Amino acid sequence: MSTLPLTHKQLKIASRCDGVVSKVMQYTRQGWPNTVPKAFKCYWTRRNEVTIEAASLLWGTKVVISETCRDRILTSLHESHPGIVRMKSQTRSYVWWPGLDKDIEKLVKSCDPCS
Known part of the structure; x- marks a missing residue:
């Protein structure tokens, strides 16, 4: 953590x-x-x-993770642009919330360097 x-x-x-x-x-x-x-x-x-x-x-x-903290965590874990598979793996190692995978997919798909 x-x-x-x-x-x-x-x-x-x-x-x-x-x-x-x-x-x-x-x-x-x-x-x-x-x-x-x-x-x-x-x-x-x-x-x-x-x-x-x-x-x-x-x-x-x-x-x-409560809803108010999710974006901050995703943004931080996405700083190095690890791609969708690696980001899911890294994030799942530490945290969980309903819809976590969908939130990661949405973030990575909206990121130009990752697309």
Whole structure:
């Protein structure tokens, strides 16, 4: 996580302010309901793999990133223009969020040096 452009404190604050991530953290602590709204489905299917460590939501060893931090992380990891395959691999090593692959594809396809 040291290669991410955000500190642990910034990620923690963003997670607390993100309605979806904060609710997933609540479900993780207190137990998941049998049904969840659509916004939580991708987390619900991973509910047995989601944990909280040091006030951060994790899926396995990957930090779950709140929506407000995603662009900053993608922009930082894309600075060297690694291409779509390498960028997916690098990003997946550290973080996760719903639609991560699509967000990477969209960014790389809109980048002239990478196209």
